[in-house]
Amino acid sequence: MSAAGQSAGLWQLAWRRLIADRVAVVSMVVVGLFLLLMIASGLNLIAANWSEEVAVGYAPPSFVGAAKKTAANAPRQADNGPNAYPGTVKDPLATEIAELRRQLDGGVTTSSEADLELGDLKVVDPLAKEMAEILGTTTVAARHELADTLPFGADKWGRDVIKKTVKGSETSIFVGLTAALLATIIGTVLGAFAGYYGGRIDDFFNWFYNVFTAIPYMLLILAIAAVLNQRGVTAVVLILGLTGWTGIYRLVRAEYMKHKSREYVQAADAIGASNRRRMFVHIFPNISHVSLVQLSVNAVGFIKSEVILSFLGFGVPVDKVSWGSMLNEAQNELILGYWWQLAAATLAMALLVTAFSMFTDALRDALDPKIK
């Protein structure tokens, strides 16, 4: 107890138990670092230029060493096909424009009227601006030599895998956390009503729950995706949040059923506290550890689910990168022996998920020391 007379509540005691646990502290630091990474990336402080081409396609990690100029990438310098290397871009309208200019300058003049009209005319290349840009970038790109190796390699378009992983963490963690938050809120509120009121309200919510869980998970995801009819981070969050509340609902409902007949809730009833007050002011703080642990469990699960969604093509759009989309790309690369993108995404995900799970376990122990 401090001198001020303010003493530690159950939350503070739980916090003290948490920071006394070495595993909890280490996992918290790891999760914290990932969160910092996500925020810094979101503010464009790091990895803002992840989509820039900085190396040759599929540049291997430095510790592996530069690949030999194999048939896979060398010939692309020469051919001028649609995948042509940017240094060799030619202006496709150049010949036509030149022909027109030639006609105008030393051209055939038929009448004075025509002379007057044509005097103010100039041949304008309608695509000149765009072309200049294209030529400009390619010249900049061409100016500094593309790297043969990067610390952890590059993808098909020569983008740095490390930067991609960092940028990917932004999407993945954001999706995981917000979807988990959404699912926890839905599950907790429905569970609270069903468990507290019981009777018909409970029957109704249970019926809803049963219908929901009776539909195969993948079908449900496809259905919601079809209804939302859009792709992007919001859609992924909604899909995961709207399908993931069921587990929390059952746990919270059971807790409310247990707590509603506890003496402290009866005592609140006796002093005249309303149903809503009993539900959310009296009971909720006593069961919130369940929601909190479930939030954490779900965040881990949803980071993994996002991968599956991306794999199925319901993930984030192509102009964004997430660990899921990286793994999706990696399935083709792996056949060619380019393993580094897979390794980077897997490593980052394994580290975060492990740390998060360990943190969740420690959190549960700290919040409910009796279970252990």
Added chain:
Amino acid sequence: MNGDDIIISVQNLRVSFRLDKQTVVEALKGVSFDIPRNSTVALVGESGSGKSVSSLAILGLLPKENALVAPESRILYQGRDLLRTSQSELRQLRGRDFAMIFQEPMSSLNPVFTVGKQIGEVLRVHKGMNARQAKARTIELLDEVGIPEPQRRYDAYPFQLSGGQQQRVMIAMAIACEPKLLIADEPTTALDVTIQKQIIDLVGALQKRRGLSVLWITHDLAVVGEIADRVIVMRHGVVRESGDAKEVFAHPKDDYTCALIQCRPPLDRRPRRLPVIDDYLNGACLPAAEEMQRGTSDSDETVLEVRGLCKYFVSHEGLFGKRITRAVDNVSFAMPRGKTVGLVGESGSGKSTVGLTIMRLHQADGGEVLFRGKNLLELSPRAQMEYKRHIQIIFQNPYASLNPRFVVGDILTEPMRLHGIGVNEAEREKMAAALLDRVGLPVMSLRKYPHEFSGGQRQRIAIARALTLKPEVLICDESVSALDVSVQAQVLNLLQDLQDEFRMSYLFISHDLAVIKYFSDRVVVMNGGEIVETADPDEIYRNPREPYTQRLLASIPRGLPAL
């Protein structure tokens, strides 16, 4: 007493528990006692006295992770030190030579096996009997512990037996291997008085017949007087007094023993205040204070009247089947202003349901509760709010009735806020502080959480919460049953003072006839949801009319001498 007569000798036992890295709590501070052969030794103490830790140490069941036993400690049994015996040897000893019965028979029996199987298992493991022998012996044992129709009960599951029968099964299991020492850890605390009486008699008979030694652990001195040959009184991990039971009760040498004997409400007298431990520890054994008059008269103003109250619980059986349990059936009584009505009965008698139904925490199925001419059971929730102020309740378990996430200040100001008492938060806080002071807690408690208080202190907080609304009727639902005897005396004294000060009427619900007799002006005896007898407390004590009341009275342990 020579060495051969002693079965177990505990010498200078010191046990501490490590709570976390910094905190180590000393539970036993050098405890020594002997358990003689063929006798019953009672280990008496309140919660935290270390009585259970002592028994766990004898059985080698102290938690390995955080229990520290001092090197000089010894527990000698047949020439060896149990503290230095290997776990596998101890396990053998526990089955063969020592046995234990616990407080909660329901949680000590495995619910998915029949009782016959559970007893039979002990016989087969420790006695090497085959299935047929084990069954025959089990039925003998069930018969010996007084279970009716042992042949049929052999195949019963624990939940099919009553609490008393479950405890008998536990005892049968404990004596199955003919142990030399039986440790009984509060074996009757969870049982009704009539059942408690039977179990005490049973263990007493078994002890004599089989020549066992029994270590009976309890907080209740009255039980001890009935059964024990020797008494050891413990407090805060120290033996305060030990000796021959009759001698200790007749001439207690220690102040604490003296206090424990005195602070139970006596059956034959009614002092105005019950003595509390502090009275004794500060001075010598004090003479009892002035007597108090109890009883009601016809001129008493009636505050609350209950007429024909009914509450049924419906349980569904099968598809269409229904079974109606009449928890409360046609109960009527009146509560006079400033007086206490005691509602007494065994578990399942419906006495608590009466309290909860009056509060409308349960919906009644019939009858009226009249308060100021209004039937409270008919009011809409909104109209009822006004009446909630006037009728308040204090629950049994102070550990469960306070919200653990609220500080005491919030617990006390919430009812005032809900009922618009006090102009602003500052005023309410001032009123809460005054109430805390009134129930005997320091004002700084306002910022503390319930878990920082002991059971007695929490019950004081619960009382203060009820008082915030200045009720006219206070329902005390087993409000002192979960407390240690010395704390019980303090809370009863406080409740009496508050009644005198605020002229409140109490509905005092309890299973403890001694407390009811001491505290009530009028006693209502309930059984099976119905009122058996309503009478003056002295009248009920002197000439109970109904056989049920007589049985209840006869079961009260009277081990204590009338001092």
